[in-house]
Amino acid sequence: xxxxxxxxxxxxxxxxxxxxxxxxxxxxxxxxxxxxxxxxxxxxxxxxxxxxxxxxxxxxxxxxxxxxxxxxxxxxxxxxxxxxxxxxxxxxxxxxxxxxxxxxxxxxxxxxxxxxxxxxxxxxxxxxxxxxxxxxxxxxxxxxxxxxxxxxxxxxxxxxxxxxxxxxxxxxxxxxxxxxxxxxxxxxxxxxxxxxxxxxxxxxxxxxxxxxxxxxxxxxxxxxxxxxxxxxxxxxxxxxxxxxxxxxxxxxxxxxxxxxxxxxxxxxxxxxxxxxxxxxxxxxxxxxxxxxxxxxxxxxxxxxxxxxxxxxxxxxxxxxxxxxxxxxxxxxxxxxxxxxxxxxxxxxxxxxxxxxxxxxxxxxxxxxxxxxxxxxxxxxxxxxxxxxxxxxxxxxxxxxxxxxxxxxxxxxxxxxxxxxxxxxxxxxxxxxxxxxxxxxxxxxxxxxxxxxxxxxxxxxxxxxxxxxxxxxxxxxxxxxxxxxxxxxxxxxxxxxxxxxxxxxxxxxxxxxxxxxxxxxxxxxxxxxxxxxxxxxxxxxxxxxxxxxxxxxxxxxxxxxxxxxxxxxxxxxxxxxxxxxxxxxxxxxxxxxxxxxxxxxxxxxxxx
Ligand SMILES: *Cc1c(COP(=O)(O)O)cnc(C)c1O
Numbered sequence: 001x002x003x004x005x006x007x008x009x010x011x012x013x014x015x016x017x018x019x020x021x022x023x024x025x026x027x028x029x030x031x032x033x034x035x036x037x038x039x040x041x042x043x044x045x046x047x048x049x050x051x052x053x054x055x056x057x058x059x060x061x062x063x064x065x066x067x068x069x070x071x072x073x074x075x076x077x078x079x080x081x082x083x084x085x086x087x088x089x090x091x092x093x094x095x096x097x098x099x100x101x102x103x104x105x106x107x108x109x110x111x112x113x114x115x116x117x118x119x120x121x122x123x124x125x126x127x128x129x130x131x132x133x134x135x136x137x138x139x140x141x142x143x144x145x146x147x148x149x150x151x152x153x154x155x156x157x158x159x160x161x162x163x164x165x166x167x168x169x170x171x172x173x174x175x176x177x178x179x180x181x182x183x184x185x186x187x188x189x190x191x192x193x194x195x196x197x198x199x200x201x202x203x204x205x206x207x208x209x210x211x212x213x214x215x216x217x218x219x220x221x222x223x224x225x226x227x228x229x230x231x232x233x234x235x236x237x238x239x240x241x242x243x244x245x246x247x248x249x250x251x252x253x254x255x256x257x258x259x260x261x262x263x264x265x266x267x268x269x270x271x272x273x274x275x276x277x278x279x280x281x282x283x284x285x286x287x288x289x290x291x292x293x294x295x296x297x298x299x300x301x302x303x304x305x306x307x308x309x310x311x312x313x314x315x316x317x318x319x320x321x322x323x324x325x326x327x328x329x330x331x332x333x334x335x336x337x338x339x340x341x342x343x344x345x346x347x348x349x350x351x352x353x354x355x356x357x358x359x360x361x362x363x364x365x366x367x368x369x370x371x372x373x374x375x376x377x378x379x380x381x382x383x384x385x386x387x388x389x390x391x392x393x394x395x396x397x398x399x400x401x402x403x404x405x406x407x408x409x410x411x412x413x414x415x416x417x418x419x420x421x422x423x424x425x426x427x428x429x430x431x432x433x434x435x436x437x438x439x440x441x442x443x444x445x446x447x448x449x450x451x452x453x454x455x456x457x458x459x460x461x462x463x464x465x466x467x468x469x470x471x472x473x474x475x476x477x478x479x480x481x482x483x484x485x486x487x488x489x490x491x492x493x494x495x496x497x498x499x500x501x502x503x504x505x506x507x508x509x510x511x512x513x514x515x516x517x518x519x520x521x522x523x524x525x526x527x528x529x530x531x532x533x534x535x536x537x538x539x540x541x542x543x544x545x546x547x548x549x550x551x552x553x554x555x556x557x558x559x560x561x562x563x564x565x566x567x568x569x570x571x572x573x574x575x576x577x578x579x580x581x582x583x584x585x586x587x588x589x590x591x592x593x594x595x596x597x598x599x600x601x602x603x604x605x606x607x
Pocket of ligand 1: 172173174175176178278280330332333334364365366367416428
């Protein structure tokens with residue numbers, strides 16, 4: 001049966017019962033390869049299935065490669081060379097980081113979910129290219145569906161029949177998803193200015209450039225919607241005329257220099273982000289041409305954004321007439337897994353909007369996005385803090401619950417399926433709350449969709465390459481994400497069982513770390529400097545009695561030597577694997593630093 005919306009709806013009518021706790025045993029290949037036969041069976045079955053498909057494509061076509069070809073010397077030489085190189089590769093790969101092992105407690109990667117791994121392997125030989133449904137008739141729709149699955153997890157509208165439905169797509173990773181967020185926010189910010197400059201009749205626009213530039217994301221989408229509806233009523237010649245008039249005024253056409261030269265009352269907007277922001281934000285600012293100097297990093301408290309500092313920064317921008325493009329909240333910092341107060345960032349946006357300063361709110365949930373499954377029921381509704389907290393010691397703190405509860409009110413989110421989604425690399429995701437904004441990113445200016453496809457959500461995103469930063473991209477990733485979310489729907493009773501285990505493990509690890517600190521108090525001063533909000537636990541270590549920060553750093557670096565992957569030595573000589581991070585004093589609040597008993601220089605920390 002073809003992969004159609006109707007078929008999906010049909011299947012959705014008979015949901016499977018939730019799999020329960022023991023399903024976890026079947027999720028991964030396992031540290032010992034425990035589920036090898038499960039994976040092997042699937043790989044062989046679907047490889048045969050693929051070959052069957054080729055053979056039966058036009059069964060009357062004769063084979064193009066002779067059945068005797070394998071006896072030819074050239075064939076055999078090629079096979080020998082290929083085998084030699086593959087053996088060399090397989091041997092070299094044994095030095096890889098053992099992400100699958102419980103001995104690995106370093107960076108964020110882990111074992112891969114079997115449904116995703118199998119879906120990816122199964123799809124590879126078909127080689128779909130998700131740039132457009134011409135090259136990927138099956139997996140483009142899966143990608144758009146995966147975007148809707150993530151939207152539901154976040155509390156965004158996920159019914160494509162709604163005109164304000166969310167939209168999400170996959171990217172190579174969180175870095176590109178963050179870049180896409182910047183691009184969309186800039187498009188929305190500048191569009192009302194362009195519309196004003198084009199002097200379109202019949203459409204009410206803000207009174208001046210400053211107001212237009214500060215319309216805010218919701219207002220800009222409403223304006224865009226009005227403009228598109230108006231266009232649709234125009235005869236085609238007039239429509240083309242007005243469309244190109246507006247295109248000429250857009251920041252995407254003029255470039256930053258041209259745009260701000262035409263609007264001297266405006267200056268390039270800044271981005272407000274917490275000091276913990278991932279370096280992809282600096283990259284994105286450079287790529288967009290705004291420059292990393294326009295990225296203002298706000299102080300934190302315990303590695304969480306200080307919402308009062310955000311309020312102050314917004315107020316200062318308003319006084320200085322400095323436009324703001326967006327405020328970023330991090331949902332699960334890369335180093336400490338701490339959760340920013342998303343609810344306070346949303347409140348800051350709404351308060352500023354009321355005072356004439358509009359900006360977007362983006363949540364960088366590359367790490368922690370999938371934790372949202374813990375907060376969702378199967379029907380998409382939010383679970384109370386009491387419900388979520390059952391079985392945990394501390395999780396979620398009230399602030400953490402408030403942050404997750406506020407996700408639905410943000411403008412866009414980054415989530416990395418290749419992190420807490422336990423899927424192969426090359427899978428990040430960008431999701432925006434109202435898909436209508438995406439029209440501004442369309443490479444083909446003809447973003448009014450005429451005729452029968454008008455209003456059809458799936459048809460609109462068939463040519464995905466129009467909207468995304470990449471061009472050609474792997475449909476196999478989309479299949480992996482979509483199928484995994486079908487096997488494990490993104491609610492607490494299904495996918496949520498995975499983050500539940502990892503948060504439980506982190507709580508146990510945290511408790512053990514505190515006991516470890518007490519047991520070894522006369523050898524080393526150990527502490528958990530920032531109480532974890534999620535599933536990353538960081539330890540700070542200092543030899544007992546030492547007050548010299550250089551000695552402390554040397555100690556931690558030596559320990560890290562013991563715990564890092566060293567390509568020149570066999571992995572097996574290492575008992576455990578860990579990673580290290582550096583805390584710069586200017587990144588931590590005063591209280592945080594005192595807590596660490598360190599003075600000025602940097603503190604090495606072992607995670
Ligand atoms: C990992 C991460 C990124 C970057 O994502 P990539 O997938 O590595 O491109 C961005 N932000 C946060 C918070 C991250 O943890």
